[in-house]
Amino acid sequence: MKKLIALISITILLISATGCGEKDDSSHAGETSNRDFQKNDYKKMISSNNELGFDLLATTEPDDNGNTFISPTSLLMALSMVYNGAVGETKEEIADVLQVEGIDVGKLNKANASLISIMNNDSDQVQLDIANSIWLNKRFQFQDDFAKNNKSYFNAEIQEINVDDRKSAEKINDWVRKATNYKIDKIADSPLDSDMVTMLINAIYFQGEWTNEFDEKETADRTFYLADGATKDAPLMKQKRELAYMENDNFQAVSLPYGEDGEMSMNIFLPKKNIDMIDFQEMLTNENWAEWKSEFQRKKGTIMLPKFQLEYEATLNEPLQRLGMTTAFDKDEARFERLIEEDAPLWISKVKQKTFIDVNETGTEAAGVTSIEIVTESSAIQPDDDSFYMEVNRPFFISITEEETDAILFMGTIFNP
Structure with a gap:
């Protein structure tokens, strides 16, 4: 049959x-x-x-x-x-x-x-x-x-x-x-x-x-540096305010909340210029993630994020x-x-x-x-003691997280927005 x-x-x-x-x-x-x-x-x-x-x-x-x-x-x-x-x-x-x-x-x-x-x-x-x-x-x-x-x-x-x-x-x-x-x-x-x-x-x-929307008037084309050394113009949104932020020798990171209570958020991680995305991905473990999340602190600064x-x-x-x-x-x-x-x-x-x-x-x-x-x-520019400056103008990592549970709904590495 x-x-x-x-x-x-x-x-x-x-x-x-x-x-x-x-x-x-x-x-x-x-x-x-x-x-x-x-x-x-x-x-x-x-x-x-x-x-x-x-x-x-x-x-x-x-x-x-x-x-x-x-x-x-x-x-x-x-x-x-x-x-x-x-x-x-x-x-x-x-x-x-x-x-x-x-x-x-x-x-x-x-x-x-x-x-x-x-x-x-x-x-x-x-x-x-x-x-x-x-x-x-x-x-x-x-x-x-x-x-x-x-x-x-x-x-x-x-x-x-x-x-x-x-x-x-x-x-x-x-x-x-x-x-x-x-x-x-x-x-x-x-x-x-x-x-x-x-x-x-x-x-x-x-x-x-967004809890705090970006002002369209602040969005402007800026240089984005690709991993192979080439560059492209990319529209970068910009805002200055107090945000949850952290930084270490390997990367800068900021958390952008959604809604009035910040019940959801986008986390953006920007590796330092001497750290490529492959090296950063090797650091991405659940143990490191939990540690990094605990180190975010409120800080005034500037975030510039590609609109993509x-x-x-x-x-x-x-x-x-x-x-x-x-x-x-x-x-x-x-x-x-x-x-x-x-x-x-x-x-x-x-x-x-x-x-x-x-x-x-x-x-x-x-x-x-x-x-x-x-x-x-x-059959980027290094932050001073009073504020941070984070221009996301090279490959970066993002996640979208439900804050009450800490469940990551989406995550990705963006090399070319």
Whole structure:
């Protein structure tokens, strides 16, 4: 009998936006429906989330301009959901990559639910929501525990669809548009793959305005020094005020808050002229990150930051395999026996992430998409003592962080803004 290849496309979509547009509340499910978790359970995964980001940043290929921009939170939530269907060595390797060894699936689900409940929190200037949906080929059936865990802890809305109906793709894309405030127009192609089993989508919507906006009149083209010694003109925004700042022999760093209460922030790290970005990336560990964060102090000074926009795309199969997650990609070794009722071997064929960021005077728009496809075979100037001066005119590192949890939603190295 001719073998059929069925595709499970698990797509994790993480979107950030600022400044414009109205959110459609009907697309966001709000807080998780399962209450079997504690508020502080998220603490079990924050270190894992951030360390995953640093590990991935070090192993992911930059784009043609040398830039890398990833979302560790998107990948962690994607793999956490897949973790519910894994067993044996495959499960252990995913746990190793997520750095959640010793945390069983129940505790990891509760940690995700706790993080989701905290992030589903709005203010006048900052909005951060998480929504999940699962689109299931009506010819298949999830195992009860897999469906229950995703619905209870990730608050996923499960809908059955006819994959042979062209309207099914439009139905999925309509949900995506509403969930992302129309920032993402399409995630599913029409017609859908006739062998698709399920598409699982997670959307995080972030709308953030700077606590202190940059004055557009202060933005001016200045010289940006590229890593290869060449230069280019880049619009640098400018503001003078008291900010959270730190400096050591290796870099300057400043934290720019969003919203009235600074519940979100962008952290900018500018390596000193004698420290290249490769050397700085070797310093990026969760231990150093925690130490650096504790050393920020309020200080008056000047920050000049490029106004820029970029898109980034990477296939993460090889980076994840280098981090130790190998059997999940091997059709003979992978074990996802807790995913569907049907008796069929499953393995991951591709993990892909796409991201987008737009930094301007009013705030930040950022977006990240992580897709996991599973197939089955079946029959500057130095500051003085009183102030700092930080002109970001050479390659730099940024992160966007949720301050209450310290979860890094996005991070990247910008070589050519």
